[in-house]
Amino acid sequence: MQTEYRYITESLAINDYGSGDRELVSVNDGPGELDELFQRVGFYSASHDFRELCGFIRRFPKIGPYNALLLHIQRPGCTFVATAKEWKTDFNRTVKPGARPLVILRPFGPVNFVFDLQDTDGPDPFPEDLLEPFKIHDRSREAECRYALDRLLNAVPADGIAFYPSDFSTAAAGYIETAGIGSWQKFRGHQLKVHYNHVVSRNLPPVEMFASVLHELGHLYCGHLGTVDKRAWPDRKHITDAGIKEFEAECVSWIVCSRMGIDSESEKYLADYLDQNSRIPDISLEVILKAAGMIETRIKKGIPVPKSMKIS
Structure with a gap:
């Protein structure tokens, strides 16, 4: 050792x-x-x-x-x-x-x-x-989820992400996808490039919406959609195993939620998986923890807009 x-x-x-x-x-x-x-x-x-x-x-x-x-x-x-x-x-x-x-x-x-x-x-x-930082507290943490989600959504445009609330049913949480060429949005007085569209159901309760956003950002920051800048997060589009990608994204969501004292569906997903399997998938623990850290940084501090993201 x-x-x-x-x-x-x-x-x-x-x-x-x-x-x-x-x-x-x-x-x-x-x-x-x-x-x-x-x-x-x-x-x-x-x-x-x-x-x-x-x-x-x-x-x-x-x-x-x-x-x-x-x-x-x-x-x-x-x-x-x-x-x-x-x-x-x-x-x-x-x-x-x-x-x-x-x-x-x-x-x-x-x-x-x-x-x-x-x-x-x-x-x-x-x-x-x-x-024991979470020994006594309100496990729902709805107000904290709303605040953290607002902070997060006011930071991720700097990563080239455009956020779109949609009228999905509560059974459909949302998704993230690569945006079309030439997409842009206004942010902090600048015209910024948009590389990814993040769609989420506005009908979800605050905790579920927050966890869903974390899950989709987990996919992005773990490199499942590739990257426009390898200095920001890796390009791991070569991973084709959907089980690995879901496990990594659920881990990211659970880590961020649990460290805020928030119960989420990711906790149940991981608990069920670990109960039913003796070994975890062939994941990248490094990438998962860095992705969770990136999200926490965006919630706590925000990030500057890179020059490469600015159109004007």
């Missing part, structure tokens, strides 16, 4: 891949370093291992999904992490002598070193709500 861990951290330091707070993807369309390693040694391919990883990622909503994976690789039992400075200033705790740091990626720099709660000492009780 030590050799594998060193391989992971060295590869990440060299290639400087992104996390939920930093959107960078490999410029090629083949498997990334983590996917290659997982395929060689079988990491997370068993359903029970994948289920445990998903639960772990859910418990770290303040850390990008990709960074949560890195934490799980290094210490599956960690509960809450922060830098030594954050432990001191935010929680009045100090790092124990000899404690081993955990490596995560940071925006605009190679890595951050963080420490788990069990590697710190302090006089004050640690807030329980930080250890």
Whole structure:
């Protein structure tokens, strides 16, 4: 395991891949370093291992999904992490002598070193709500879904996506497709190119609409429709297995929803699949986590409009 861990951290330091707070993807369309390693040694391919990883990622909503994976690789039992400075200033705790740091990626720099709660000492009780962020809350989260959906739909035009509410029945959630050549839309005072049309039923309840939008964006950011810029997300149109594509998109939707404390149909889909199958499909875990991180970034921060998207 030590050799594998060193391989992971060295590869990440060299290639400087992104996390939920930093959107960078490999410029090629083949498997990334983590996917290659997982395929060689079988990491997370068993359903029970994948289920445990998903639960772990859910418990770290303040850390990008990709960074949560890195934490799980290094210490599956960690509960809450922060830098030594954050432990001191935010929680009045100090790092124990000899404690081993955990490596995560940071925006605009190679890595951050963080420490788990069990590697710190302090006089004050640690807030329980930080250890169990979704222990008590309204599982429907309708107001939060509306807010997050509004933020998301005000960001994705920068990715070349045009959003169209439609009068589908509630049985038809929506779809995303490649737009016609020459399509454009007005956004933030600019005329922008439209590469993808995203149609969703306006008749869906807020939670279902939000989860449906996440699912379709999961297809897009996982590269199932190709890409207009490989620096943004990969081109994986070569994947023809519909089961793989659906599993990846459902994972993206579930990760984002679950880290916001929202129950969605994706959770039932994944639970049923993992209950009925001993192994997961031949997915790209790297791509899934980066796609989920991209969506979280668009909800939390938005993104600038690339020059390549502007017509005027």
